[in-house]
Amino acid sequence: MFLAAAMIASQLSSPSADRLLATVEKLASFPTRNSLSSGLADACEWIATEYNAIPGVKAELMKFTFPRGRRIPEDTPAVQVVAVLPGEADARVIVGGHIDSLNLAADAKTGRAPGANDDASGVAVALECARLLAGKKHRNTLVFVAFSGEEQGLLGSRALAARAKESGWKVLGVLNNDTVGSSMNLEGQSDKSRVRVFSEEGEHGSRDLARYVEWLNAQDDNGFGIKLVFRRDRFGRGGDHTPFVEAGFPGVRFVEVLEEYSRQHTQEDLPQFVDKDYLAHVCRANLLVLEALAMAGPAPTNVRIVRDQAHSTTVQWDGDPGESYGVYWRETTSPTWQGMETAEGAGKHTVQGVNKDDHVFAVGCLPGVPVEAR
Secondary structure, eight states: OOOOOHHHHOOOOOOOHHHHHHHHHHHSSSSSSOSSSHHHHHHHHHHHHHHTTTTEEEEEEEEEOOOOOBBSOOOOOOOOEEEEEEESSSSSEEEEEEEOOOOOOOOOOTBBBBOOIIIHHHHHHHHHHHHHTTOOOOOOOEEEEEEGGGGGTTHHHHHHHHEEEEEEEEEEEEEOOSSSSBBTTTSHHHHOOOOEEOOOOOOOHHHHHHHHHHHOOOOTSSSSEEEEEEESTTTTTOOTTTHHHHHTTEEEEEEEEEGGGGGGTTTTTHHHHHOHHHHHHHHHHHHHHHHHHHHHHOOOOEEEOOOOOOOOEEEEOOTTTTTTTTEEEEEOOOOOOOOOOOOOOOTEEEOOOOOOOOTEEEETTTTSEEEOOO
């Protein structure tokens, strides 16, 4: 059944800023969660217990190996948390953040590394989303992850992406939340009303996912929006969505607009510098996407524009007559979708007064990610 973006937003439960901050504070209370420390396993045990306390959610302590390499002196046993809220279908939506922390000025195994914003904030977002989405019936399966080994080269996400590929998972989207809890920096700059979403172009559909994230949040009348950045990640840096993108899955990264670099990978990454209300807005931005993709049907195929000369545009596609579809459009220079109409009948729809020369069109199985017409 189709639910409009505004209707989905109106039915969402509100994230708890206090509960989000409490998760950040708990994770930051471990002396370190460095991937080479005993604190990582302890933190994973705690977060798995929190997930298993949510009705319908089953958390796994995923065991694997950190291979010798960057910041890993030798092959090392590893663990991360993968929690599943089953749906009626086998398609999956993944959301997470990395649970490991880093202090470049301290001993990896013993040095203090609170990692409150980087990235207890992202782990808190995924956990809060699980709490708010549990107890509902969803078409698709939701997967919540506390990745480890991020600071050593995206090792945990590489392990899970490989598992997803080998197991034939159908992944509708990966939402990576990394450093999403601060709305200002020490330069005096502040942005409390947006979060950045990074994406790259490719057959994997990550750019399409990013545009849909922006579209959904633009329909939510809460004064908080998405700043799209058309790059894989910050310049010269990386995140846990990338291994999934490299495996052919659509993935994006959420990150605050104004990072404070002196509080990354240092002992100054403390909970008192996390803006809990901003973090709650970021959580809601994720929640809106998760709720939509959890209900999405199979994407349309063979989406195409009828090649006639007209001031209006007719779009055709192959799909299921039992599903509802939306036709989206934007000017060729616009980074975001500018309009959408619900299709009158399965397989064909004409958008009056919008020409095919100046615009890009797409079709989505509501409320799923639109597929661009060719």
